Amino acid sequence: MFKVPPIPAERLPGLLRAMPKAELHIHIEGSLEPEMIFALAQRNGVPLPYASVEELRRAYAFTDLQSFLDIYYAGASVLLHEQDFYDMARAYLARAAMDNVAHAEIFFDPQTHTARGVHIETVINGLHRACADARSSHGLSASLILCFLRHLSEEDALATLEQALPLLDRIVGVGLDSSERGHPPEKFARVFERCRALGLHVVAHAGEEGPPAYIWSALDVLQAERIDHGVQAVHDPALMRRLADERIPLTVCPLSNLKLCVFPRLADHNLLQLLEAGLAVTVNSDDPAYFGGYVNDNFTQLFAAVPALTARHAYQLAWNSFEASFAAEADKRAWHHRLKECFEQFTEND
Ligand SMILES: Nc1ncnc2[nH]cnc12
Numbered sequence: 001m002f003k004v005p006p007i008p009a010e011r012l013p014g015l016l017r018a019m020p021k022a023e024l025h026i027h028i029e030g031s032l033e034p035e036m037i038f039a040l041a042q043r044n045g046v047p048l049p050y051a052s053v054e055e056l057r058r059a060y061a062f063t064d065l066q067s068f069l070d071i072y073y074a075g076a077s078v079l080l081h082e083q084d085f086y087d088m089a090r091a092y093l094a095r096a097a098m099d100n101v102a103h104a105e106i107f108f109d110p111q112t113h114t115a116r117g118v119h120i121e122t123v124i125n126g127l128h129r130a131c132a133d134a135r136s137s138h139g140l141s142a143s144l145i146l147c148f149l150r151h152l153s154e155e156d157a158l159a160t161l162e163q164a165l166p167l168l169d170r171i172v173g174v175g176l177d178s179s180e181r182g183h184p185p186e187k188f189a190r191v192f193e194r195c196r197a198l199g200l201h202v203v204a205h206a207g208e209e210g211p212p213a214y215i216w217s218a219l220d221v222l223q224a225e226r227i228d229h230g231v232q233a234v235h236d237p238a239l240m241r242r243l244a245d246e247r248i249p250l251t252v253c254p255l256s257n258l259k260l261c262v263f264p265r266l267a268d269h270n271l272l273q274l275l276e277a278g279l280a281v282t283v284n285s286d287d288p289a290y291f292g293g294y295v296n297d298n299f300t301q302l303f304a305a306v307p308a309l310t311a312r313h314a315y316q317l318a319w320n321s322f323e324a325s326f327a328a329e330a331d332k333r334a335w336h337h338r339l340k341e342c343f344e345q346f347t348e349n350d
């Protein structure tokens with residue numbers, strides 16, 4: 001790999017913002033800014049239990065994952081029409097392009113919408129159209145990952161997969177999200193087996209709040225190719241060795257972990273420990289509208305809080321993000337090249 005020259009600390013934030021990167025852990029419903037929630041509520045005549053944008057924003061004081069999910073699902077209730085899904089994804093992709101995101105793999109939660117009577121085609125077609133337009137408008141490639149809600153039954157997930165079958169050419173893979181504790185990955189063994197047989201990529205949230213055992217079963221039972229979050233792996237040395245040996249990517253979300261009280265302070269985040277143990281860590285925003293930052297904010301705030309993180313780590317994190325993506329090898333090579341050029345430019349300007 002490219003040998004990264006030292007870069008002065010004061011130039012690091014600029015480099016973090018400028019470097020091309022992939023975002024692999026973003027819930028599109030978590031990109032709905034309060035202003036857009038209110039605009040869509042008005043457009044669609046959906047009542048909200050908050051009087052104003054400010055009142056809604058004030059409710060964003062979370063104590064754990066569940067306290068966030070309750071508000072997140074309420075926010076998603078304003079999405080009814082294909083254009084709503086398009087507008088939401090379009091806004092995220094425009095924002096991601098500003099952060100020099102070259103490639104995004106976007107989670108969506110169809111069950112949140114189908115449970116309210118919205119057809120799955122409405123959801124997928126709106127999101128897919130925004131992804132297609134992002135390529136022409138921003139030169140950004142984007143694909144979709146359908147997530148099953150783990151607090152619901154496996155039968156519900158199987159029914160959702162059935163509904164999605166005619167639209168499978170519009171998604172790259174499936175994931176597992178929502179309330180982690182009490183809902184281990186093995187609850188979804190059959191639906192994930194079916195997805196793998198259909199040729200879909202497979203990822204799963206595990207070890208966000210839940211124990212290392214959930215990461216083991218995401219790997220062994222679901223055969224997950226990436227682990228979303230995975231920060232609890234540090235409590236299990238054998239698991240750490242496996243994740244490092246097999247180069248299984250972790251899509252880590254520092255500001256999410258902070259806002260959901262997984263770590264008391266950003267300075268206490270274990271991302272550096274994971275990286276130094278040889279894990280293929282990436283940095284992502286999770287639900288940027290709720291956690292106070294898009295992907296570049298995650299990079300800059302984490303690096304500011306953990307001064308031991310250097311330009312070498314920044315390069316590794318961006319490189320990992322492309323390598324861990326489900327994009328074509330030729331695209332990965334092109335992004336790796338752009339990344340190297342960006343770092344070379346930064347050192348030449350010294
Ligand atoms: N951080 C998170 N964990 C689990 N499910 C989610 N859905 C949206 N954000 C999530």
Ligand SMILES: [Zn+2]
Pocket residue numbers: 025027177205228286
């Ligand atoms: Zn997530």
